[in-house]
Amino acid sequence: MPTLICNCNQTMPLQPQALGAALDENLTLHSALCRREAGAFQKAIQSGDDVVVACTQETRLFAEVAQQTDGATSVIRFVNIRETGGWSKDAAQASPKIAALLALAHLPDAEPVPTVTYQSAGRLLIIGELDAAERAAELVADALDVTLFSLGAGQGGGVQERRYPVLAGKIKQLTGWLGAFELTWTRSNPIDLDLCTRCNACLSACPEGAIGFDYQIDSTLCKSHRDCVKACGMAGAIDFGREPQSLSEKFDLVLDLRATPAFTQHALPQGYFRWDGQDSRTLLQMRALVGEFEKPKFFNYRQKLCAHSRNEKIGCSACIDVCSASAISSDKSRQQIKVNPNLCVGCGACTTVCPSGAISYAYPRPAEQGAKIKTLLSTYARAGGRSAALLLHSQEAGTRLLGDLGRMARLDPATRGVPARVMPLGLFHTASSGLERWLSAVAYGASQVWVLMTDEEAPQYRQAVREQMDVAQAILAGLGYQGEHFRILDAKDARDLPALDAQLQAPAAQGVAQAAGFAVQADKRATLELALDHLMAQAPQSQVKVEVKAEVKAEVKAEEAIALPAASPLGGLAIDKDACTLCLSCVNACPASALQDNPDSLQLKFIEKNCVQCGLCVKTCPENALALLPQLRLTPQRKEAVVLNAMQPYACIRCSRPFGTLKAIEAMLGKLAGHAMFQGAAAERLKMCSDCRVIDIYSADNEVRISDIR
Structure with missing residues (x-):
């Protein structure tokens, strides 16, 4: 797999010989790969082999060049070595790290996983006051089929022209996800909005002003004059004798304008949006959600390993408690958990807190994620790196923050940037990695494992990760490894970059003398045991090996x-x-x-x-x-x-066969000593095994019958 490196107009002190030796490849150093030396890129992508390009700044330009290059059939992989190390203040010592990042890019793509499908015809429900709902509808009606649910006329006086279907009543429940939302509500108002022509005759006729421009009657103001019924005339939209109706209807998308939303969890269902009337990005996202969509099925669940419930007793509920999408619930009838793949957002927090490994992360699989960590750390060590700190971050916000920090280090003398010993690794979500993966990283040679969290994470994710880190730290400290090995780094935006820069300069902690060679297993507990065995074998404390x-x-x-x-x-x-x-x-x-x-x-x-x-x-x-x-x-x-x-067994007083423990039988006799049903012969039967108890009852019954005959 050809690798193309560029020092970005000589702003990075790259060492092609050292990098090539670590990758077992002859590397040519470029200075303007995206400009004057683009021919080298074109030649590489005509080879048919996958090509690694050590630049993410000009990803779009490289893609355009590839489209214009005849015979270009290669798959191109881009890796950032500039902001993540090449522009840091200790870039001259960053060759082992850059070699590790390049080696990571050479790994094969993750195997495909099952997918979850959504189908949306673009039927949109907007919930809110009519004037605000009407304004929102006007912005998306050309792309979506809009229905309004009225919560009152609003300050604008309501909707006079019937442009969209309008529902009204009391909302009972809104459930579902993209393509499968279901609204249930109760309609009890005398005015039927489907029959109403918006002629406003009822508004003029009502002496109490009980009818607003939402064309619903305020029962607290209405004094039963019924002038509105007469005024409605031929339309027949008003009927005070109409029974309340429970109704339901299905929608593909929901735009909620209310102050109190239908869903309160941190991760909202896909297809459900809240809008403040300002940010147009929300409306743009909705407009694009028409058609068929797929996402990975992020989890695997093995009920046999689940410790949630047995014998109608609830044991572990860690996954239910940590899920920010309300995708996991307790299935009491089957004594297991139930995961809704349509609601799951792939955070992986459930897999982190699951003690048994019954629920595991599938995107990517544990073995694939483990291979990335092992490759990163082993290549770094082989290239001469020492005391690596593994920095786990999200692929979106985390990547942006590290990029901003790298650029700041280039321009600001006071900013050091991402240190040469810090190995960044992007995850789909930072909560998807836990105890067994962190300890495996330490066993592979990491000095520390840090998790960079932004405002993407739900509060319970931070708590769960912090608790798991406390366990991991207690294990290493107990084994005699010195220093702080695990830490959460917090940063939300550019204002937090100075603090992040300072945290990244933390001193190294004590690691293992010899890196482990095991591979991460699909089974969480198996991986944890392999990591523990290696950490114990390498432990500084002598009593570990007693x-x-x-x-x-x-x-x-x-x-x-x-x-x-x-x-x-x-x-x-x-x-x-x-x-x-x-x-x-x-x-x-x-x-x-x-x-x-x-x-x-x-x-x-x-x-x-x-x-x-x-x-x-x-x-x-x-x-x-x-x-x-x-x-x-x-x-x-x-x-x-x-x-x-x-315990000593208790022997049957009739046949001498053991059938219980001495303590259990004595406890039973003590509890039933005063019971009227267990006196005399009945009390003695409690001291017999089940077979002898039946024989004794049958024998006693026969004796009674014989005495009756006599």
């Missing part, structure tokens, strides 16, 4: 575990043995097979590695004997089945 014997009890010593924040998807389980009756309800509730029984004896076993800290076992336990213990055990027993509790 070997312990298999017979160590379930209790963990302080030096054998790292305490983690409550948001941790890793942890153990504390048990009150005095309260536990070994009913094993918790085993049935556990979705991750962390809790297990022993078919040969009365034991409750626990594998900490499997535990996702969902809390289903805690909520299921009838004795309240369990509690979550967020931690990372540092001994090999973390991956072994450890006995949490064991």
Whole structure:
């Protein structure tokens, strides 16, 4: 894959030999690739191979040249090395970073994912006061089929000419998305707007002025003179005896002019717009939404791994709580979550907070995103770079901010720009990367992982990312890695660039001595385990590598575990043995097979590695004997089945076969001791197994019948 580099009129100190060595390619340095040396670009795109062009400033110009070049069949990939490093104050040391960015551009495109389809015929509903709705309609009616929903006449006096269908009444509900909105409302006003001719006879006739230019009757003013009915005459639009009607209608698009919108979530449904009457971009976006549209299906869901619900108990609801689009709900009938792909906006926050990996990000897939991170960091290290900081940012606002910072560094002596050790990586959304990916990045050699957030993110996204970072930081600190490894960087616009510039100059934290070679897996927990294994093996703290014997009890010593924040998807389980009756309800509730029984004896076993800290076992336990213990055990027993509790079996008083635990039977006898139904022989049957209980009842019944015969 040919790579074309340009020092942009000698404003960047590029080193073609060093870059070529890192990419295993002979590179020619250009100074005016988009102008005098455009012939080199034309020759490269006639080769048929994909071409990497290290310039995003002139993307449009290169595309135009490609269209005018005979035999140009190559796919062109553009990568920004100028604003992201070449114009920084330490650009002379940025060769390893630039080599890494170029290597990233050489990776193949992500595999296609399933898509979600929307179909819109352009039927638009405008909700608001009639005069404002009319003005908005005039701006889009040439492209869209407009219907108005009246909320009153408005200050302009309402609509005299019937230009658009007008609905009125009390809105009950608005649901849906692009191409599938459904409005339900109740119509109870005496005036039927479909029959009304807007002759204004009723307005003149009403002595109370109860009828406005929205042609609806204010029942608080009307005194039942009914002069309006007479004035309406042949039109017959007014009928005070009309029963309220519940109506519904479907629309493709909605423009909401109300102060209180129909949808309050941060990420509004596609096709739903709010307008302040000023920003014309909203109307331009609506006009373009006619036809068939596709978007990626951003997620994969595996119900088997989901820790949301078991036995009608709700455990983990992290994805529901964090979703800013209200796309995820609880399906109680099926004891799982339900994700609406039409409402999903692809933020990926649900995949970040999911402890089990039941819901995973699909655009791109985890393995593809992991390959990008690994390529970026490994190329940087191979080219001689040290202490890389991985900077995750959004492809839209984040990219613009870094570009602005790079240009500022070129013009302002006080601005340093993006440092040579900071590796920027664009994501579809910054909330889509979480604990297992960050720890993998550290295992691959990153000194730090930073996430640049703008005003795109919902407040709950920041909270979720911050909580996951606290867990990741606690793990590394507990393993002995020095420094701050994870941080959220905040910047909204150019006013925040000086602060962003200062944050990017933060000192490096301690990383691993040897980079990991594993690949990110499709399964979140598998990736997390690979990262943890490597970080433990490379840990500065010696106690991490302490070997312990298999017979160590379930209790963990302080030096054998790292305490983690409550948001941790890793942890153990504390048990009150005095309260536990070994009913094993918790085993049935556990979705991750962390809790297990022993078919040969009365034991409750626990594998900490499997535990996702969902809390289903805690909520299921009838004795309240369990509690979550967020931690990372540092001994090999973390991956072994450890006995949490064991008990003596209770033997049937009739056949001596064990059928329960001594504590459980004693607890049952104690609770039923005063019950009238369990006295005498009935109380003794409680001490029998199920088979003997039936035999005893049958024998007693036969004895009663024989005595009756005698």
